[in-house]
Amino acid sequence: MLSRTEHKFGCEDCEFKKMSCLYVEPDSFEEFRQQSIKLSFSKGETIFKQGGKSGGLLFLHEGIVKFCYQYDSGSNYIMTIVRGPKLLGGANLFFKSVNIFSITAMEDSRVCMLDSAAFMKLAIGNPAYLLALVENTMDMFQDAIFNFISLAHNHVNGRIATILLYLHKNVYNGQGYSFTVSRKEIAEFAACSHENVINTLSRFRKEGIIEFHGKEIEIINIELLEEISRKG
Amino acid sequence: MLSRTEHKFGCEDCEFKKMSCLYVEPDSFEEFRQQSIKLSFSKGETIFKQGGKSGGLLFLHEGIVKFCYQYDSGSNYIMTIVRGPKLLGGANLFFKSVNIFSITAMEDSRVCMLDSAAFMKLAIGNPAYLLALVENTMDMFQDAIFNFISLAHNHVNGRIATILLYLHKNVYNGQGYSFTVSRKEIAEFAACSHENVINTLSRFRKEGIIEFHGKEIEIINIELLEEISRKG
DNA sequence: CGCGAGCTTGACGTTGTTCAACTAGAGTGG
DNA sequence: CCACTCTAGTTGAACAACGTCAAGCTCGCG
Numbered sequence: 001m002l003s004r005t006e007h008k009f010g011c012e013d014c015e016f017k018k019m020s021c022l023y024v025e026p027d028s029f030e031e032f033r034q035q036s037i038k039l040s041f042s043k044g045e046t047i048f049k050q051g052g053k054s055g056g057l058l059f060l061h062e063g064i065v066k067f068c069y070q071y072d073s074g075s076n077y078i079m080t081i082v083r084g085p086k087l088l089g090g091a092n093l094f095f096k097s098v099n100i101f102s103i104t105a106m107e108d109s110r111v112c113m114l115d116s117a118a119f120m121k122l123a124i125g126n127p128a129y130l131l132a133l134v135e136n137t138m139d140m141f142q143d144a145i146f147n148f149i150s151l152a153h154n155h156v157n158g159r160i161a162t163i164l165l166y167l168h169k170n171v172y173n174g175q176g177y178s179f180t181v182s183r184k185e186i187a188e189f190a191a192c193s194h195e196n197v198i199n200t201l202s203r204f205r206k207e208g209i210i211e212f213h214g215k216e217i218e219i220i221n222i223e224l225l226e227e228i229s230r231k232g
Numbered sequence: 233m234l235s236r237t238e239h240k241f242g243c244e245d246c247e248f249k250k251m252s253c254l255y256v257e258p259d260s261f262e263e264f265r266q267q268s269i270k271l272s273f274s275k276g277e278t279i280f281k282q283g284g285k286s287g288g289l290l291f292l293h294e295g296i297v298k299f300c301y302q303y304d305s306g307s308n309y310i311m312t313i314v315r316g317p318k319l320l321g322g323a324n325l326f327f328k329s330v331n332i333f334s335i336t337a338m339e340d341s342r343v344c345m346l347d348s349a350a351f352m353k354l355a356i357g358n359p360a361y362l363l364a365l366v367e368n369t370m371d372m373f374q375d376a377i378f379n380f381i382s383l384a385h386n387h388v389n390g391r392i393a394t395i396l397l398y399l400h401k402n403v404y405n406g407q408g409y410s411f412t413v414s415r416k417e418i419a420e421f422a423a424c425s426h427e428n429v430i431n432t433l434s435r436f437r438k439e440g441i442i443e444f445h446g447k448e449i450e451i452i453n454i455e456l457l458e459e460i461s462r463k464g
Numbered sequence: 465c466g467c468g469a470g471c472t473t474g475a476c477g478t479t480g481t482t483c484a485a486c487t488a489g490a491g492t493g494g
Numbered sequence: 495c496c497a498c499t500c501t502a503g504t505t506g507a508a509c510a511a512c513g514t515c516a517a518g519c520t521c522g523c524g
Contacts, residue, residue: 153307
């Protein structure tokens with residue numbers, strides 16, 4: 001029997017198992033699962049380090065993580081932010097032997113590190129499963145690309161509006177219209193200075209689009225925010 | 233027997249067939265190939281239109297194409313430029329029923345439009361083949377992402393340097409240090425105004441980094457260009 | 465010959481970065 | 495418990511980067 005602690009990690013009802021068992025036999029999945037390692041990360045801890053040896057596939061059971069690119073100069077760029085449950089695969093993990101970016105926990109997170117070789121074995125035997133996982137990964141890429149496009153075309157107003165909407169809809173969903181992010185992280189996501197973020201957020205507050213107390217930001221007028229996101 | 237015209241399309245020695253037959257039986261591939269359509273596109277012609285129904289997978293035998301995102305305002309953003317032979321798959325084509333960006337020929341190009349259903353059948357039967365194709369696609373995404381990162385972090389100097397290096401190394405390789413691109417396209421790639429491109433290129437010329445006559449650009453000092461690309 | 469698209473240049477205003485000074489809160493060690 | 499330090503946040507001023515506008519240019523094409 002599972003102990004209470006192990007049960008907290010949800011091996012019996014985990015989302016990854018549920019999704020996998022749509023395609024593969026529970027026994028095959030169980031064999032694969034035996035090769036994986038359960039880990040907890042606290043807010044701020046680095047899960048994968050840019051430039052480090054790739055740790056294979058990662059399943060984020062619960063929590064919120066950011067994909068960061070770190071420059072030699074020391075500054076960071078956040079490529080995307082995702083919440084669990086989600087498979088974190090793709091260019092960083094599927095095929096490369098070295099991580100091309102870092103993955104850092106933004107909230108306390110629980111993950112499973114999956115064994116690449118065991119995964120490949122499972123995938124080769126179940127192409128429909130592989131296809132479903134690739135599709136899942138592509139969705140994450142697509143979200144990231146739309147953020148890049150907003151970044152390429154819009155001024156800081158529009159970029160920050162896009163980011164606030166993204167965080168509301170895709171990350172902090174299911175908790176009303178408010179969430180907690182630092183100005184520094186918004187700056188790293190929007191690729192601008194933190195001073196500019198502060199000024200922009202203050203302007204949004206003056207105009208009644210958002211409200212904030214400390215790090216907690218609340219969206220008041222989402223229609224207007226969407227218009228700013230579109231028009232730049 | 234193949235006619236001379238058909239032979240020009242290279243069905244016997246095409247790169248896609250060569251690559252595919254590392255994984256699948258020639259007979260299976262031939263069956264798949266029967267479902268595909270050979271087409272030629274002239275410089276400037278649109279191959280896939282953003283918002284249009286997805287045309288499935290595309291193999292670019294020869295030529296150069298750009299992936300464009302078009303804004304309501306009418307302005308364009310070039311996400312990436314690739315040369316054949318290359319499989320153009322990924323988020324745009326693998327799974328979505330609607331194209332999320334346009335693909336346009338920058339030089340005269342020859343392509344095969346592949347049938348999605350026939351491809352899926354082939355891939356499901358040959359997981360190693362699917363894996364190889366996904367890896368190929370991910371590489372293209374990775375290149376695009378590095379361009380995005382340069383765009384997010386660098387000033388126009390660095391962005392244009394990055395783009396010139398990308399074009400030299402990945403697109404117009406095998407033709408020395410010179411190539412032909414319009415200022416407008418560089419501007420759409422670097423996400424800045426065409427005036428800014430002109431000023432930057434002139435500055436690069438004054439500093440002896442590049443030389444140009446009309447649309448033909450030649451890289452003179454590649455080390456310096458790489459330094460600008462890195463440092464912004 | 466005239467037209468339009470792309471290219472070029474300079475002036476000007478806006479946007480955004482950098483810098484400096486200050487405040488507030490969270491750890492840390494005596 | 496209190497200083498000390500470190501990080502994040504805030505504000506304003508000075509400066510650089512960039513886009514926009516206007517004008518004139520060249521080239522290819524009908």
